[in-house]
Amino acid sequence: MGTNPMNEHIVKSYDEEQRRLLNETLRMGEMAAAQLESALDVLARRDDKAAERIIANDEAIDALENEISHDVMKLALRGPMARDLREILAAIRIASDIERIGDYAANAAKRSTALNLLPPLPQIVGLQALGVLAVKQLRAVLEAYRTNDVDLAQSVRAGDATVDAAYTALFRELLTYMMEDPRNITPCTHLLFIAKNLERIGDHATNIAENVWFLVRGEETLPPREKRDLSNTVT
Amino acid sequence: MGTNPMNEHIVKSYDEEQRRLLNETLRMGEMAAAQLESALDVLARRDDKAAERIIANDEAIDALENEISHDVMKLALRGPMARDLREILAAIRIASDIERIGDYAANAAKRSTALNLLPPLPQIVGLQALGVLAVKQLRAVLEAYRTNDVDLAQSVRAGDATVDAAYTALFRELLTYMMEDPRNITPCTHLLFIAKNLERIGDHATNIAENVWFLVRGEETLPPREKRDLSNTVT
Numbered sequence: 371m372g373t374n375p376m377n378e379h380i381v382k383s384y385d386e387e388q389r390r391l392l393n394e395t396l397r398m399g400e401m402a403a404a405q406l407e408s409a410l411d412v413l414a415r416r417d418d419k420a421a422e423r424i425i426a427n428d429e430a431i432d433a434l435e436n437e438i439s440h441d442v443m444k445l446a447l448r449g450p451m452a453r454d455l456r457e458i459l460a461a462i463r464i465a466s467d468i469e470r471i472g473d474y475a476a477n478a479a480k481r482s483t484a485l486n487l488l489p490p491l492p493q494i495v496g497l498q499a500l501g502v503l504a505v506k507q508l509r510a511v512l513e514a515y516r517t518n519d520v521d522l523a524q525s526v527r528a529g530d531a532t533v534d535a536a537y538t539a540l541f542r543e544l545l546t547y548m549m550e551d552p553r554n555i556t557p558c559t560h561l562l563f564i565a566k567n568l569e570r571i572g573d574h575a576t577n578i579a580e581n582v583w584f585l586v587r588g589e590e591t592l593p594p595r596e597k598r599d600l601s602n603t604v605t
Numbered sequence: 606m607g608t609n610p611m612n613e614h615i616v617k618s619y620d621e622e623q624r625r626l627l628n629e630t631l632r633m634g635e636m637a638a639a640q641l642e643s644a645l646d647v648l649a650r651r652d653d654k655a656a657e658r659i660i661a662n663d664e665a666i667d668a669l670e671n672e673i674s675h676d677v678m679k680l681a682l683r684g685p686m687a688r689d690l691r692e693i694l695a696a697i698r699i700a701s702d703i704e705r706i707g708d709y710a711a712n713a714a715k716r717s718t719a720l721n722l723l724p725p726l727p728q729i730v731g732l733q734a735l736g737v738l739a740v741k742q743l744r745a746v747l748e749a750y751r752t753n754d755v756d757l758a759q760s761v762r763a764g765d766a767t768v769d770a771a772y773t774a775l776f777r778e779l780l781t782y783m784m785e786d787p788r789n790i791t792p793c794t795h796l797l798f799i800a801k802n803l804e805r806i807g808d809h810a811t812n813i814a815e816n817v818w819f820l821v822r823g824e825e826t827l828p829p830r831e832k833r834d835l836s837n838t839v840t
Contacts, residue, residue: 443694449684459678462694466701480837487840545791552784556840559780559797566798602715605722605791 384448388457391441392516395461395468398434399512402468403505405431405475406571410501413482413494413564421486424479431472438465452588460585464515467574467581471508474567481560488557493547496540497561497568503533504568507575514582523582526575527595533572534599540565541601569599619683623692626676627751630696630703633669634747637703638740640666640710641806645736648717648729648799656721659714666707673700687823695820699750702809702816706743709802716795723792728782731775732796732803738768739803742810749817758817761810762830768807769834775800776836804834 405424412420442462450458485491507526514522544562547554576595583592640659647655677697685693720726742761749757779797782789811830818827 439694443687443690446681446690446693447684447687449682452678452682455678455681458681459674459697462697463701466698477837484838484840545794548783548790548794549787552787555783555790556780559783559794560837560839562794562797563801566801602712602795603719604795605719 384445384450384454387441387445388454391438391445391458391461394434394438394441395465396512396516398431398438398465398468398472399508399515401427401431401434402471402475403508403512405472406478406501406505406508409475409478409482410498410505412479413485413501414498416482416486416490418483418486421479421483425476428472428476431469435465435469438462456585456588460515460581463581464578467577471571471574474571477567478564481564485557485560491554491557491561493544493558493561496543497565500533500536500540500565500568503536504571504575507533507572511575511578511582515578515585518582518586520583520586523579524593526579527592530572530576530595533569537565537569537572538599538601538604542604545604619680619685619689622676622680623689626673626680626693626696629669629673629676630700631747631751633666633673633700633703633707634743634750636662636666636669637706637710638743638747640707641713641736641740641743644710644713644717645733645740647714648720648736649733651717651721651725653718653721656714656718660711663707663711666704670700670704673697691820691823695750695816698816699813702812706806706809709806712802713799716799720792720795726789726792726796728779728793728796731778732800735768735771735775735800735803738771739806739810742768742807746810746813746817750813750820753817753821755818755821758814759828761814762827765807765811765830768804772800772804772807773834773836773839777839780839 405427408420408424411417412424438461442458445458446455507529510522510529511526513519514526541562544558544565548558580592640662643655643659646652647659673696677693680693681690742764745757745764746761748754749761776797779793779800783793815827
């Protein structure tokens, strides 16, 4: 088989297509991470123009997801074997998580333009810290995907509890500001939603980590994971 | 070819597997719709026990998504042709949207137990109306998927603007209650998040509608769609 030049040509081309798929998905992830960082920056700098650019950029991420779907179709039509198929399935799922992360970044940018019509908020500091955690998780899991590193993927999964705890603390803090002064309610509601989105980005990073596990280890079940987002039960 | 009994056996079995995949995905959708209805009911009746059942049931939806992924793997390994492959890709994407809808229903149930520790809220009425709209969209899109009805799928897509408009109105209403009395802030924040989740369920129904289009029509581009969720820009 290995000596059949025709066959080798097909195999090589499949590998090339597969590498292209991985690179596209990683590029999509990098775009989402950059969007997220820009959104946090724009929130801090109160820059409407930059916010609009972030919102417009989200289309490029969506377009890349379509391209990935298209490549997945092409690859799947070639009847891949088990490991290759896991590669394809992981790419399509990871692309879908990244697409959501991009949406959350664009949503934060959108809310920042509303916040810019109101006086500056000191509460933005806690949000930035949560945002930094979310970016860190995202970049780590993309690296785990790039290098097929299950240990790194596992540490991202474990790290989500820290994101959840930071979110719950910020949630409670924002509620107290809202209670202190009704004028804080509208701006802090936007911050609450942005905070929730950052917490959700942590969940999507965890999903990606689980797909890296699935990709490398196959159907093996994952070890259990701690959850610390207790904001749902705040009274 | 058609006279080869061996070949026919393979073809028939593939169709059976594919029908199984569709039925599993529809069953998953039905479970999510039932969970959503129960969550709305539990919010109205302030029933902690029923809320706990909804939260526990979410695992069954997640398990079904895993089963669907497994079946998708098995089918894809058989090297399907273009339309069959679209069927598979649509199933995996639709299952992922349904999984999120199930999460949102469970999250509403979780928040209802927190709300039950506080005095009853009259604002629950507007939330129920939004919930009814979300359930309607979900059931319609599942029917469109079951019957491959692109027109019905298109009407679900168009209907999302109504969900968005209802959400934006409710969002503004809830903010006024929070401003009127600081004691409303914590409970109304939970309602705000539940409302946002219902709006997101509308978005997932729209995603499913777009997958029905993709499934039936292939890569043809979709007509543009109106967006009416203006809550991101409320000041």
